[in-house]
Amino acid sequence: MGKTTGFLEYERHDAAFLPVRERVNNWNEFIAPRPTSELTTQAARCMNCGVPFCHAAFVVEGRSIGCPLSNLIPEINDLVYRGDIEKAYSRLSKTHPFPEFTGRVCPALCESSCTLGEHEPAVTIKDIERYVIDEMMRRGKVVPHMPGVSTGKRIAVVGSGPSGLACAxxxxxxxxxxxxxxxxxxxxxxxxxxxxxxxxxxxxxLGRVGIMKDEGVRFELGAEVGTDYPVLSVMKNFDAIVLCCGATVERKLDVPGADLLGVMTALEFLTRSTANILDGEVIDGLPNIDGKRVAVVGGGDTGTDCVATSIRRGAASVNQLEIMPEPPGERSPGEPWPLWPKVKKTDYGQLEATELFGADPREYETTVKEIIGDGKKVTGVKTVRVEWRANEGAGGAMTPVELPGTERERPCDIVLTAMGFTGPERLLIDQLSLGTDARGCVAGRRSSSYRTNTPTVFAAGDMRSGPSLVVRAIDEGRRAARACHEYLARR
Ligand SMILES: Cc1cc2nc3c(=O)[nH]c(=O)nc-3n(C[C@H](O)[C@H](O)[C@H](O)COP(=O)(O)OP(=O)(O)OC[C@H]3O[C@@H](n4cnc5c(N)ncnc54)[C@H](O)[C@@H]3O)c2cc1C
Ligand code: SF4
Known part of the structure; x- marks a missing residue:
């Protein structure tokens, strides 16, 4: 696979980002285009390892290894190296319906399990995936394929995130x-x-949804099942329902001042920001950030998206406060290859803030004690440093302990909370009396049936697994589709 001596001859080169001062002036994608020759060289690094963990898709002690979709990565790399993009795309399409999404947003679980990655920088699998789909789209070869059969079964998919789209x-x-x-x-x-x-x-x-519509999938937009469409009438009109409603209940900041004007959750902010970009209209509730000082509470990927969005909306400064300790720069001994390691990632938002404001915006082991205001709107946050210590009372679990004398007031005008998600909304779970696990996710998480405790109702994606990743949601959607189809075929 690839060129047998490729990894000895060529070094890994990641995709370049467009220059910061250029990209922050617009909402366009920030990855710079790459010449084909660079991608074929990168594909040549795939080393014919014989046991490719990158496409293994298995879980060891709760930690995943390789691409959850089992993409045929070594074959794809070999075909890209040989310049046969159409065959590479045909291989990619066997396991993956939407590589244009993951080729951009996937954290590339595959690369941390790449055999070459045990000793050398891994193959740039994600960049190669994006190249294959982008090149096929450029050539006009990503087109609808009509289903060859009809079973006569009618299925409702609720939710059009990656799990719902993959399921449909x-x-x-x-x-x-x-x-x-x-x-x-x-x-x-x-x-x-x-x-x-x-x-x-x-x-x-929208392009992918357009292809799916041409292939016969119907989309009802602005249609909430449980309110606009009573769930019982959906159950009556369809042979089965697959719930793909996500897990987007946001963890709230429970401190004095959290109800002041200028405090909002990450999803409220990001949703309104995108609506404003797409509609070009004033969006109710989208704060004017131009010239404002922004504090983002939460150091994860959603927080990073808030940093980068604030910068594009003209923020004068952005801080990112994270209660957890700074992760290590490299794999720790407890996370050996081929496990997905928890390491510090400096992403596009932090790179932008560093260049524009002179420092990485993240501050670790820091939490917000209070949001300060003038009686109406935010004027600052009061923070305190914490230390993580084993808590005897909680069975030795590590808990944050505030460090006396480290309280600090930081002036700011906007506070965006990006502290993760607690689980799915209750609307349909309650209406259908669905069983849930300790996290409030639809039970069935550990079962391969994707069925809920209500006959003919299935669940997939974050709603079942808890907040996760696009690639895992696609995998869930595909598996739930198979389970639902087979269940109906047996009845
Ligand atoms: C800001 C942010 C950035 C992220 N960035 C990344 C990233 O870079 N890479 C990555 O891999 N993952 C990322 N994730 C995680 C990823 O987006 C999710 O894991 C994934 O979208 C989950 O897919 P899903 O289909 O299960 O749910 P969702 O994408 O949440 O979709 C659920 C859909 O169901 C609809 N819905 C809910 N209830 C109803 C109802 N009753 N009737 C009709 N419709 C309903 C909702 O409107 C929504 O459209 C990010 C998450 C966030 C919040
Ligand atoms: S979908 Fe993600 S994990 Fe799978 S091959 Fe692509 S980048 Fe890797």
């Missing part, structure tokens, strides 16, 4: 008649209103 796509290919109900005005879930445009251009989401 797979069911449609199996010959079932699929209607996707989406309460938002545009399809895509967090692909549309969550991940910002500079990471994933929304025309790609």
């Amino acid at each position: 796509d797979a069911l449609n290919r199996l010959g079932d008649a699929v209607t996707v109900f989406e309460r938002a005005d545009r399809p895509g879930g967090l692909l549309m209103y969550g991940i910002p445009n500079m990471k994933l251009d929304k025309s790609l989401v």
Whole structure:
């Protein structure tokens, strides 16, 4: 696979980002285009290892290894190296319905399991994936394929995030008649209103949905099941329902002043920001950030998207406060190859803030004690440093302890809270009396049936697994589709 001596001859080169001062003036994607020759050289580094963990898709002690979709990575790399993009795309399409999404936003679980990565920098698998799909789109070769059969079964998919889209796509290919109900005005879930445009251009989401429509999938937008469409009538009109409603209940900042004007959650902010970009209109509740000082509470990927979005909206400064300790720069001994390691990632938002404001915006082991205001709107945050210590009372679990004398007041005008998600909304879970696990996710998480405790109701994606990744949501959607299709075929 690839060139047998490729990894000895060529070094890894990552995709370059466009210059900061250029890219922050617009909402376009920030990855710079690369010449084909660079990608074929990178593909040549795939080393014919014989046991490619990159496409293994298995879980060891709760930690995943390799691409959850089992993409045929060594074969794809070999075909790209040989210049046969059409065959590479045909291989990619066998396991992956939407590589244009993951080629941009996937953290590339595959690369941390790449055999070459045990001793050398891994193969740039994600960049190669993006190159294959982008090149095929450029050539006009990503076109609708009509399903060859019809089963006569009608299936409702609720939610059009990556799990709902993947589920609908797979069911449609199996010959079932699929209607996707989406309460938002545009399809895509967090692909549309969550991940910002500079990471994933929304025309790609709309383009894929357009192909699915041409293939026969029906989309009902602005249609909330449980309110606009009573769930019982959906159950009556369809042979089965697959719930793909996500897990977007945000963890709230529970401190004095959290209700002041200028405090909002990451998703409220990012959703309104994208709506403003797409509609070009004033959006109710989207704060004017121009010239303002922004504090982002939460150092994860959603926080990073808030940093980068604030910068593009003209923020005068951005701080990112994170309660957890700074992760190590490299794999720790407890996370050996081929596990996915928790290491410090300096992403596009931090790089932008560093160049524009002179320092990395992140501050670790720091939490917010209070939001200070003038009685109406935010004027600052009061923070305190913490130390993580083993807590005897909590069975030795590590808990944050405030360090006396480290309280500090920082002036700011906007506070964006990006502290993660607590689970799915209760609307349909309650209406259908669905069983849930300790995290409030639809039970069935550990089962391969994807069925809930209500007959003919299935669940997939973040709603079942808890907040996760686009690639895992696609995998869930495809597996739930197969389970639902087989269940109906047996009845
Ligand atoms: C800001 C942000 C950035 C992220 N960035 C990345 C990233 O870079 N890479 C990555 O891999 N992952 C990322 N993630 C995580 C990823 O987006 C999610 O794991 C993934 O979108 C989950 O897919 P899903 O289909 O399960 O749910 P969602 O994408 O949440 O979609 C659920 C859909 O269901 C709809 N819905 C809910 N209830 C109803 C109802 N009753 N009737 C009709 N419709 C309903 C919602 O409107 C929504 O459109 C990010 C998440 C966030 C919040
Ligand atoms: S989908 Fe993600 S994990 Fe799978 S091959 Fe692509 S980049 Fe790697």
